[in-house]
Amino acid sequence: MKLVLVRHGESIWNKENLFTGWTDVDLSETGEKEAADAGRTLLEQGYDFDLCYTSYLKRAIHTLDHILEEMDRCWLPVVKTWKLNERHYGALQGLNKSETALKYGEEQVKIWRRSFDIAPPFLEETDPRNPALQEQYRQEKSQSGDILPLGESLKDTIERVVPYYNDVILKSMKEGKRVLVAAHGNSIRALVQYFENLKPEEIVDVNIPTGIPLVYEFDEAGKFIKKEYLGDPEAIKSKMEKVAAQGSASKTS
């Protein structure tokens, strides 16, 4: 069984180097192009799909739209779920990553960005950015008041993404569906950690490039066999380094 994961193309806030999390910002022009390129790569390499999953955030939704447009597969069913949203970055959302590194130090920013179980400072409950106060999450709020986050560590993100993967996505793969997921840097890192059983110190250095299809192969039981990024290895490496460098104090955009 194969699963294709794509991190959304560059967003406007990626370009401005701002902590984004659940902020619903759109793709930049570069991001739109990256998404279309991902669609062309998948088409050229003979990939096809039966079912797509994405988050509630428009940078991932629009990435999927561009991919499906390029593949002439706009008619494919798409399931949207907040369970695939980016990690909730709490009160860091909207702050510039480099300015935050200047203020608190690069080490602290790396801890906030990449540590396994350290959460960012949480939003106040009264903050209008609290998902429990937002229209798109009203169903979840009425079911249970406490499942929507005010901030998340990677571990918290794993605890919401992985059960969704096992209960819903893996189930459809086992039914024979070819699945494409358009998601986010840290919701994909959550899956990478789970698939490859990475240790907390190993996931720290994993950075997911924007708009590059990542193909996982599993055995029939769902056990990880191998993975590969589709595209030019040098370009992919440089994109990963760019993501890692966003927490540097000297990078302002």
Ligand SMILES: O=C(O)[C@@H](CO)OP(=O)(O)O
């Ligand atoms: O700001 C964010 O939401 C994420 C992804 O863009 O950033 P980081 O790579 O710092 O986890």
